[in-house]
Amino acid sequence: MGSLDREQTIESYTMKFLVLSLAGILALPSVAMANPHDVFGVYAVEDGTSHIEIADCGDGTPCGKVVWIDPESIESGLAPEEVTSPATGEPVLGLTILHGLRQARNDWRGGTIYSPSVDRTYGARIRQLDSGLLEVKGCIGPICQTQLWTSVER
Template structure:
């Protein structure tokens, strides 16, 4: 009898613990660490993505700035405003994993994002085992 009660208690504990390990929503508008833009994160079909929603510092070529550093010549005419910066993010435990694009360098990196609290988002861009971490602040 004691084993049955123990098994039931363990099952209940696991059932209630599972939602606690789920990643918190990262949806919303976030000011980048460099404070030069706002990225709006939300659903993009089966994944989560983030687009450059507005400039806080106007780029050198103005608000009509294009993706001139993109290694794919066919994408260099895209406007930065509205450009997907975060793409393909899927929930993985307490974090979200996907790809981050740096338009200043024209490079994409493996990325991990997670909510630190209601007003801060930790954003990592990684090459192999090495990651650079930034903290973005809520703009909403």
């Protein structure tokens, strides 16, 4: 192989490498990365005992309400429609438990989340993860407990 052939071969490989590299770079934006603010949908809470629908509160911010309660998780003799909040006596089914959030750089925060099972309200932060799970944090001051909610069909 002559010197000229070797240079042409190297040049050919270099050009192929550059073209494939450019194609790879251009394909990167198409990789599925979740928008952390795209939190709207229906989710099963971490222990599977209820489903929460997160929808627009009417001002573009997310609100979450209980849309399903697992009958197996309720005291015997009660139907899901009969479960009430200890604080208000309101039915838990249809109860808005998540509201008051504002959009931050990488999540929604500043709102509150109510846990009917323990009758407590916590500071709330939520965001969509790349895995498709919804990260939900209930906080008392700087200390937070995280749950991962799974998207479900309604």
